[in-house]
Amino acid sequence: MRLQIPLIVVLVTGLLLIVTFFIPHEPFGSLEQRFLIWYSIVAGFTMLLGLDSLTRYHLVRIRDKIKGWGFSIVLLLGLFITLGLGFYSWAKYQSPFTLGSPFMFLYTYVIIPLQATMFALLAFFIASAAYRAFRARTTEATLLLVAAVLIMLGRVPLGGWLWHRMVDFADLIPGTHLAGLKNLEIFARINDWIMDIPQTAAKRGIFIGATLGGIVMSIRIILGIERSYISGS
Amino acid sequence: MRISDLKISKISRYYMVLLILGLMVFSISFAQETNIVAPANVRVFDTPNDGGKSLSVDWDLIPADTALNPNFIRYEIYRSGNPSGPFSNVGFILKGSNQYQDQTVLNHKKYYYYVQAAFKDTTAQSAVIGPGISIPQWFNIARINVLLATIILSVLVVWYIERAKKGEKLFIRRIAGIDAIDDAVGRATEMGRPILFSFGLGVITDVVTIAALSILGKIAKKSAEYQTKLLVPNNDPIVMAAAQETVKQSYIEAGRPDMYNENNIPFLTSDQFGYAAGVDGIMLRERPGAVFWQGYFYAESLIMAETGHSIGAIQIAGTTAVTQLPFFIAACDYTLIGEEMYAASCYLNPDPQMLGSLKGEDASKAIIVGIFTIIVIIATAGFLLVKPMPIINKIFETLVSWFTAK
Numbered sequence A: 001m002r003l004q005i006p007l008i009v010v011l012v013t014g015l016l017l018i019v020t021f022f023i024p025h026e027p028f029g030s031l032e033q034r035f036l037i038w039y040s041i042v043a044g045f046t047m048l049l050g051l052d053s054l055t056r057y058h059l060v061r062i063r064d065k066i067k068g069w070g071f072s073i074v075l076l077l078g079l080f081i082t083l084g085l086g087f088y089s090w091a092k093y094q095s096p097f098t099l100g101s102p103f104m105f106l107y108t109y110v111i112i113p114l115q116a117t118m119f120a121l122l123a124f125f126i127a128s129a130a131y132r133a134f135r136a137r138t139t140e141a142t143l144l145l146v147a148a149v150l151i152m153l154g155r156v157p158l159g160g161w162l163w164h165r166m167v168d169f170a171d172l173i174p175g176t177h178l179a180g181l182k183n184l185e186i187f188a189r190i191n192d193w194i195m196d197i198p199q200t201a202a203k204r205g206i207f208i209g210a211t212l213g214g215i216v217m218s219i220r221i222i223l224g225i226e227r228s229y230i231s232g233s
Numbered sequence B: 001m002r003i004s005d006l007k008i009s010k011i012s013r014y015y016m017v018l019l020i021l022g023l024m025v026f027s028i029s030f031a032q033e034t035n036i037v038a039p040a041n042v043r044v045f046d047t048p049n050d051g052g053k054s055l056s057v058d059w060d061l062i063p064a065d066t067a068l069n070p071n072f073i074r075y076e077i078y079r080s081g082n083p084s085g086p087f088s089n090v091g092f093i094l095k096g097s098n099q100y101q102d103q104t105v106l107n108h109k110k111y112y113y114y115v116q117a118a119f120k121d122t123t124a125q126s127a128v129i130g131p132g133i134s135i136p137q138w139f140n141i142a143r144i145n146v147l148l149a150t151i152i153l154s155v156l157v158v159w160y161i162e163r164a165k166k167g168e169k170l171f172i173r174r175i176a177g178i179d180a181i182d183d184a185v186g187r188a189t190e191m192g193r194p195i196l197f198s199f200g201l202g203v204i205t206d207v208v209t210i211a212a213l214s215i216l217g218k219i220a221k222k223s224a225e226y227q228t229k230l231l232v233p234n235n236d237p238i239v240m241a242a243a244q245e246t247v248k249q250s251y252i253e254a255g256r257p258d259m260y261n262e263n264n265i266p267f268l269t270s271d272q273f274g275y276a277a278g279v280d281g282i283m284l285r286e287r288p289g290a291v292f293w294q295g296y297f298y299a300e301s302l303i304m305a306e307t308g309h310s311i312g313a314i315q316i317a318g319t320t321a322v323t324q325l326p327f328f329i330a331a332c333d334y335t336l337i338g339e340e341m342y343a344a345s346c347y348l349n350p351d352p353q354m355l356g357s358l359k360g361e362d363a364s365k366a367i368i369v370g371i372f373t374i375i376v377i378i379a380t381a382g383f384l385l386v387k388p389m390p391i392i393n394k395i396f397e398t399l400v401s402w403f404t405a406k
Helices: A004-022 A031-063 A069-093 A103-135 A139-155 A157-171 A179-185 A185-224 B010-034 B143-165 B176-191 B206-224 B238-255 B274-287 B300-310 B327-331 B339-348 B352-384 B391-403
Strands: B040-045 B056-058 B072-080 B089-096 B099-102 B110-119 B121-126 B131-132 B193-201 B290-296 B314-319 B334-335
Touching: A004 A031, A004 A185, A004 B143, A031 B238, A103 A139, A103 B010, A103 B274, A103 B300, A103 B327, A139 A179, A139 A185, A139 B143, A157 A179, A157 A185, A185 B143, A185 B206, A185 B327, A185 B339, A185 B352, B040 B110, B056 B110, B056 B121, B056 B131, B056 B339, B072 B099, B099 B110, B099 B143, B131 B176, B131 B334, B143 B352, B176 B193, B176 B206, B176 B339, B193 B206, B193 B238, B193 B274, B193 B300, B206 B238, B206 B290, B206 B314, B206 B339, B274 B300, B290 B300, B300 B314, B314 B327, B314 B339, B327 B334, B334 B339, B339 B352, B352 B391
Parallel strands: B193 B290, B290 B314, B314 B334
Antiparallel strands: B040 B056, B056 B099, B072 B089, B072 B110, B110 B121, B110 B131
16 A cells, blocks of 8 residues: 555546646636646745754764865854844845845845856866867867867857958968858858757757656656656565 | 939928938837737637636737837736626736636636737727626646646556566666675775765655665665664755664664664765765765765755775765766766666566666657657658658647647
């Protein structure tokens, strides 16, 4: 029974949601929205579960003096100060999200800059990953390198400048009238072609495969064939 | 004789110019005045394919409805339960649009409408039309294409499952990323380092998270057999609870329930970059020997994968997020691309039902490729033969509109 009841719940819910997609008539029409509201309520309560897990994890680290336990003190202080300021702002300003409240001050001047700092690191990580990926060791890596260089030339002002200088150089040959070639912007055109044709085709191929895989996985879950999400299955 | 030959004084010329300008302004305003007409061909009908409580009203745009005409402002919609009134305003639509959906009606009740064109100084009212009756529909006809596709896919899946059950041998190609799991866990064990597994920012309603749970189960079982610590930092509390249960079950199946520690599967934060910072911190402190990125990822993918690379861990990624795949391919040793994530659970648990469903998916893919090929041929022929055989282009347009999801 411990296994059967969850499987029945999943089967009924899955079939109901499929039916609601095709039947707009009440009570089916609004069922999907209702289920989403239920999910939001459950998800809201599970935040308490997360809070409990986070607090216990760091208390254990502090108690056992595990390497880096000082950071755990900072984290717990940050957690409870934010929580405290949130309640204080709620009591004083009727909402913690009121501009000028201590909670919003903390959010604007601590959390947002920290998020921006982490995001900014991405630029350096992209550079190091690109360096490794673009080393021309194999045919595939060489193709990747060539495509990447062409895309970069097509997207930065240097590409346009380079093309104009190349046309100027060709213009030195007597009898050639290559002024119109400048407007051709060959690197920009190559960039557009790579992005619109091979890149889009590959992306759509992956997308179609992933979507079909997701649908079949859902069928497996609804029919109870896939049970990895149920403990003891 | 030219106008310049006429002896007209400068002042007279000035007055003539003024007269011409005045005539022009008069004619423009006269033209706009004549454009003050009411909306024509007003229709009211039950909004198609909905759950009721909605009527649609449409009309032809009036000649004054142009972007350059500041005199015309909007269309106002009036409704009454009786053709003789009284009518009340139920809403308006700005100029340029000719359709309004009234979602404040009751089902099975008659309603009458008129549309009023509102100008700066005046209004023009259409004739009263109706009655319109809202009726909830039992089937969304616009989604018949999706229903057909669902039926074909389900029939194929069930048919292949039945074939597999009868003992037919179904071939699945090897997936390098899944084969490498054992090596990665073994490597971490030999190095005396833990294993790290992350679901990214996926939530439990993402199918890819459920696919990742089955991969976690396999890794947890191996780590329990090898007695290697497994760390699973989480971004979502529900996923954390599911991950804890999966790992616990795997440890029990491996005969090592004593190894299970809930604190190794903690919740970090729901914030995207806070989570990335937390996972990076764990990696730099614990220095795992093997890292698994399985689930749904956003911009944090490369921040985490590059940190994993910097500590020398073997990394196996898998995601359906097309935008993050290049980052994983660049930074990780193995990457499960898109559908391989979903195939992983069948690969790890190759019972007939699992294999059959995978084969059904492949057959559906073959059908889709066939349909694409046919449509591409029709589209190309339609383009090349647009003058002698315009019917081909029409067939193409009909096919595209039928296949387009609504």
